[in-house]
Amino acid sequence: MSSGLNEAQYRAVHYRGGPMLVLAGAGSGKTRVITERIAVLVERDVPETAITAVTFTNKAAKEMRERLKARLGDRAKALRICTFHALGLSMVREHAPLVGRKAGLSVFSVAEQKSVMRSVLTDMKLAADGDQVDRMISRVSMLKSGMLDAQENQLEVIRQRYDELLTRMNAVDFDDLIELPIRLLSGHDDVRALWRSRCRHFLVDEYQDSSRTQYQMVQSLVPRDGNLTVVGDDDQSIYGWRGAEIGNLFQLDKDFLNLEVVRLEENYRSTGSILTAANALIANNGERLGKTLRSNLGPGKLVRVWEANNPEQEAERIAADIKTQRAIDEKSGWEDFCVLYRASFLSRQVEFALRDAGIPYHVSGGLSFFDRAEIQDLLAYLRLISNASDDVAFLRAISRPRRGVGDKALGLLSDFSQEQQCSLLEACLHDDLEHRLALTLREFGDLISGLSHMFEHSEPDDAFDALLERSLLERAIRNDAADEAEEDRRMNNVMDLRRWWLSHQEAGGNLESFLQHIFLLSDNEQDEPEGRVRLMTVHAAKGLEFDSVYICGVEDGLFPHKNATLENRMEEERRLMYVAMTRARFRLTLSSARTRRRFGQVEKTAISPFLKETDQAVLRWVDREAEESPEAQQDVADFMALFEANIAAGR
Numbered sequence: 001m002s003s004g005l006n007e008a009q010y011r012a013v014h015y016r017g018g019p020m021l022v023l024a025g026a027g028s029g030k031t032r033v034i035t036e037r038i039a040v041l042v043e044r045d046v047p048e049t050a051i052t053a054v055t056f057t058n059k060a061a062k063e064m065r066e067r068l069k070a071r072l073g074d075r076a077k078a079l080r081i082c083t084f085h086a087l088g089l090s091m092v093r094e095h096a097p098l099v100g101r102k103a104g105l106s107v108f109s110v111a112e113q114k115s116v117m118r119s120v121l122t123d124m125k126l127a128a129d130g131d132q133v134d135r136m137i138s139r140v141s142m143l144k145s146g147m148l149d150a151q152e153n154q155l156e157v158i159r160q161r162y163d164e165l166l167t168r169m170n171a172v173d174f175d176d177l178i179e180l181p182i183r184l185l186s187g188h189d190d191v192r193a194l195w196r197s198r199c200r201h202f203l204v205d206e207y208q209d210s211s212r213t214q215y216q217m218v219q220s221l222v223p224r225d226g227n228l229t230v231v232g233d234d235d236q237s238i239y240g241w242r243g244a245e246i247g248n249l250f251q252l253d254k255d256f257l258n259l260e261v262v263r264l265e266e267n268y269r270s271t272g273s274i275l276t277a278a279n280a281l282i283a284n285n286g287e288r289l290g291k292t293l294r295s296n297l298g299p300g301k302l303v304r305v306w307e308a309n310n311p312e313q314e315a316e317r318i319a320a321d322i323k324t325q326r327a328i329d330e331k332s333g334w335e336d337f338c339v340l341y342r343a344s345f346l347s348r349q350v351e352f353a354l355r356d357a358g359i360p361y362h363v364s365g366g367l368s369f370f371d372r373a374e375i376q377d378l379l380a381y382l383r384l385i386s387n388a389s390d391d392v393a394f395l396r397a398i399s400r401p402r403r404g405v406g407d408k409a410l411g412l413l414s415d416f417s418q419e420q421q422c423s424l425l426e427a428c429l430h431d432d433l434e435h436r437l438a439l440t441l442r443e444f445g446d447l448i449s450g451l452s453h454m455f456e457h458s459e460p461d462d463a464f465d466a467l468l469e470r471s472l473l474e475r476a477i478r479n480d481a482a483d484e485a486e487e488d489r490r491m492n493n494v495m496d497l498r499r500w501w502l503s504h505q506e507a508g509g510n511l512e513s514f515l516q517h518i519f520l521l522s523d524n525e526q527d528e529p530e531g532r533v534r535l536m537t538v539h540a541a542k543g544l545e546f547d548s549v550y551i552c553g554v555e556d557g558l559f560p561h562k563n564a565t566l567e568n569r570m571e572e573e574r575r576l577m578y579v580a581m582t583r584a585r586f587r588l589t590l591s592s593a594r595t596r597r598r599f600g601q602v603e604k605t606a607i608s609p610f611l612k613e614t615d616q617a618v619l620r621w622v623d624r625e626a627e628e629s630p631e632a633q634q635d636v637a638d639f640m641a642l643f644e645a646n647i648a649a650g651r
């Protein structure tokens with residue numbers, strides 16, 4: 001096959017007949033297939049501007065763009081490769097007046113959404129505590145994303161007022177980036193024609209993660225006989241709790257004419273034993289299109305199954321084994337090992353054990369750079385400079401640093417802005433504003449106006465530095481630090497943002513695109529740490545792979561989770577275990593504890609039913625007290641030989 005593609009990959013890359021589903025198993029080279037297909041379309045003289053590819057993370061989109069740049073050179077620049085939400089944002093920005101917005105719109109994060117919702121609930125004289133705000137945000141999001149049918153009249157009123165307030169602030173939330181484009185495409189023939197021409201070839205990666213509204217967006221962009229390519233795996237659909245609809249895969253052949261289905265079943269990641277175990281497990285699911293992965297790496301080692309006496313022993317065993325395996329294989333690094341768990345609390349004992357063993361590690365899902373207070377403060381100023389209608393940004397910016405403007409003054413300013421039908425920033429500069437703090441408020445308004453002029457007309461570094469100095473924000477960041485080390489850390493974060501802003505400017509961006517790019521960066525897409533063992537939930541591990549994987553807490557009630565069992569969601573739990581198992585390249589260990597502490601009491605546990613569902617021929621059940629099998633004894637002998645050699649060499 002050309003370009004080293006196997007037969008199924010070649011069929012998918014070169015298919016010409018219209019709609020196609022590429023059913024791609026774990027480790028089957030799906031990213032290569034979708035990028036090769038785009039490259040072949042360009043080489044067939046399909047205009048780059050007529051090709052759009054979407055996926056679900058910025059990291060995946062970036063990887064795709066880099067591969068195509070290496071293959072196509074400058075021709076790759078005009079390709080539209082992004083996430084669903086980035087595509088939606090570009091549509092909303094281009095046609096903002098048609099959805100009640102104007103240039104410079106803000107995209108609100110969850111924190112800003114909460115502020116807006118709290119204002120709505122307070123205005124309606126409803127409970128506005130943290131739990132109620134979170135609940136209403138969640139329910140409005142479910143309404144917008146199609147996960148909840150409108151049945152509560154009060155909820156509809158809350159949603160309407162919430163949307164009206166967003167519109168007044170010239171802002172959108174994350175769900176709007178899918179809902180508003182659907183409204184544009186369905187309500188404006190000229191807009192639909194324009195975007196269908198830009199999506200003449202439309203490709204979707206990780207399609208099993210698409211939501212109901214994202215599927216509606218696809219249907220609006222691509223005619224029933226159009227050039228749609230979706231790549232997905234029904235066995236890796238694990239995000240149902242956040243709106244992913246596995247049924248979207250099964251619906252394709254009903255909504256698109258003469259759908260071609262290509263199965264990628266040759267796995268280039270995992271050894272045969274790991275795939276045999278995973279295949280046997282997932283075969284117990286009824287809701288699947290069906291495929292069987294084949295390894296091209298040979299059978300490999302059997303899958304180990306451990307049962308420790310308690311969580312402490314389980315964690316110590318994992319830490320000791322990681323140290324042993326790394327000593328045996330001198331080529332391996334700490335980053336080649338990963339510990340996965342179904343529930344995040346299980347990481348605690350593993351962390352303790354790794355620390356005691358002197359093993360460097362990283363727990364995925366820590367505090368995002370963009371959630372740090374100093375960065376949030378800076379972004380509030382930048383958002384307000386870009387969008388004078390962003391009242392949420394105004395409220396944070398005017399309080400950092402403190403200017404003597406308290407809640408009472410802000411409440412009166414809010415009342416005045418509503419009377420004048422203007423934003424809070426515009427109210428500060430209004431000639432009719434009468435308040436003992438009017439001078440302070442006007443000075444703040446003048447500050448933002450002056451900075452806005454600088455960001456538009458001055459050098460980008462001068463504008464950023466003026467923001468830090470004139471707002472007194474840098475002084476506040478330094479003064480609020482508990483010690484010199486914290487001051488250095490905070491200012492290093494500020495300088496990192498500054499460097500990123502300058503880099504964005506050099507690449508031809510502006511303040512509006514910079515802020516929107518920041519919003520679209522997902523918190524869980526942090527750089528992968530080097531030289532550390534990775535600890536993470538299975539949900540966070542999707543798309544990753546490691547030489548050695550340990551899945552801990554493989555017990556009934558933990559994996560599968562008890563809630564999933566009670567709510568009849570076993571098929572998704574089984575898919576989650578399948579994803580966990582197929583992260584491993586060469587060594588997979590399934591670990592459990594015979595007892596765990598719950599609510600202060602030590603309780604006995606039972607092994608996961610998933611262990612009984614898989615192929616026992618490829619499982620190696622390790623004795624609870626000691627590993628006595630010939631293979632285990634060989635592992636120990638190898639380690640001892642290496643240890644003695646190091647001693648003899650004086651190491």
